[in-house]
Amino acid sequence: MADLRRWSGWALAGIAVAVMVIGLLPGTAPPVDDAARAEALASNLRCPFCSGESIAEAPAQVARDLEAFIVEKVAEGWTDDEIYSFFEARYGERVRLDPPLSGWGALLWLGPLIVLGAGVAAVVGRRRRAGTEPTAPAPTVTRTEAT
């Protein structure tokens, strides 16, 4: 009986996993249409006359106008790069909220990776050295330890 209960639990989990996999299969996701593209573009571009928000987020009227402009250009068949370049040429480099992968932007990506590498090395190093040294005497077990 206990066995049956346990297996039914795993079976339910299995069904749940199946639901997730089917639901998230690429085929069932909505295709990337023009509206989604325009929205992604608008959220990657900074509204040049607002206080730091993206065109998609800023509540100002000018942001709505720029958003309409993006929708229009997407409908006309401009590529993402063309739209980014257009905005960049017009309002300067700072309209791009997503830093580039090269130049100064590379440091943004490399910096955290270096910190991650150093951190992992430090933790693993700690563990390694522990293996070669005699371990400290076992501390007394206290109440919380058992929790």
Add this chain to the structure above:
Amino acid sequence: MNALIGYLAVLVALGGSVALAWTGVQASRGVRPIASVRTPVLVLVLGGVLAMVALEVAILTHDFSIAYVARNTSTTTPFVFLLASGWAALEGSIVLWGLVLVVFTYLVARTVGDGDRLGAGALAVMGLVGIFWYGLMASVANPFDVCTAADQIGCSETAWWPFAAAVAPLDGVGPNPLLQNHILMAIHPPMLYLGYVGLTVPYAFAIAALARGDRGKVWLDRTHRWSLVAWSFLTLGILLGAWWSYEVLGWGGYWAWDPVENAALLPWLVATAFIHSAVVQRRRGMLQAWNFTLIIATFALTILGTFLTRSGIIASVHSFTQSAVGPALLGFLGVVVVGSLVLFAMRVQVVSSSPRLESLLSREGFFLLNNLLLTLFAFTVLVGTMAPLLVEAFSGRQVSVGRPFFDRVTLPIAFALLLAMGIGPIAPYRVARTSVVWERIRTPLRVAPVAGALAVMIGVRSVPTVVIVLLAAFVIAVIVRHFWLRLGPVRSEHGTVGGAAQLMRRDPGYWGGQIAHIGLALVAVAIATSTALAVRHEVALAPGQSAVVDEYCIAYDGPFTKQEANRSVEGAELRLLRSDCESLIRPMAPRLNRYPNSPQAVATPDVRTGLVDDVYISLAGGNADEIVLDVFVFPLMWLLWLGGVVTVAGGGWSFAGRKLRRDVPVPSVAAEVRRG
């Protein structure tokens, strides 16, 4: 008169700080008795409290001969916002900062008894910090600057000299529109400051311990509760800031990765790492040097945060001011960082010996993972926040780092944090046997997919969102299961509720932490689902028309205007209906608030919070014939606020519950081990 009293109060506090730093150092070296710090502390408290009171009195009595009052308040400002004006603008915010520091100094001083040289040293450090803040008020950020030339409204010339011939304008300019638009602005800054300034206490003890060459964990034991108090307030402050952003700014969000939001998040992340690694040192003697590093970083980040917020160096919704305070803060930051690190380097030999990690699969191992992830998180946010400033400083190019970057890099870190949060707290110390850990996560592993499947069934199609839901459900299930099993033996004696209280009181640090974890898991779910399932529509309506948005119908009855004490209001009378456009849910009235001191109207959204979703309507534009509405539907938004409150409650329990612990009978060690 107010100016004179106020400025004298600032000088008294400055004098108290200097005396405290001096006597504190001497007492800590044993040259003077510990009791000699008493008088300086009292002088500091007197000055700090009096300065805040003098400023509030000046504001409430409309003493416009004080420039700060003339520039930031007016006769039509409602009482609550008058009160809040005491800290809403630059100079006032520093007065509040000073007051909070003074209160913390007093509370610390109460714990310092005879022979407590470490405590005296910590008070000396707090005195040094006080010197900076009150020095700032006495010089470049004097809140009691006198108005020497006035227009009809507001003040055109000022002098810092309190005896200068004062001229009072007829009325003041009034607060910044954004700051008098919502009551939350009165509460958010004090909460944030209680967190920010509270972190001075563990920093002060750490520096005192380093200076004295103390090895060991006395400073940690003594500041443990202070850290938790400060952390809880900081969490609450950030939560209130997010809520304010959602209710007031009208862009439909609560977190913009704005540099100033990041400025509050950075010390929060590092302080969170600190309260975890402090547990490791207190229990296992590990990470001594690391804890010093973390608390120094936390304190430095609070100063950096203040610099970013208050120097006006970054264009953001928070940069209300530009002034000479910036360079002063930057200088102080430099002194703190360099001074602390030099001291640390001098003592690193003394403090850095500690037992080694026995196994990565252990509670300590997960604490290390938590620290690695939180440090990485903080570093990434720091780099992203500072990059535009640094690039501009070095090359003159203006660049941005915004949401796309932050969202992308923090998402994987959030996954890993949730996973660690799920397994870490149930992994035993020293060496965790795989079988023990497996036993404790087996059931939750079966529960989590069900939550994920539910998310898919209600329409989530984004993989990261489902992963977040999955992990959050896992975290909560692990905690609930663990609690339930621990509850078993106590329940027979005390009943379910009594037993639960008993259990939580027995180890408030642990269970408070678990409550905070549940809160954070809820926050993660709310962020993920509200982002993935948010619906946004722009709707143009003429009076009498209606439009269907998502599951709702919005009917526009017509415009209205209204004159309130401090502002004029233009709004739209709407009715929120079910999708049949007949059954009324409630009337709604998004509005534009115009303040006399600003040409720009503040768009104030109207939000209907519901169990399933929030309907968020903001007035985007229009004219007499037609209005344009920004309509958002955010599912499960209440979960975000609930999660935040639960997190704060967890933090609160971990320090307040401890006090109640003494009354609880301690069960025998053997019994606990059998249960474990």
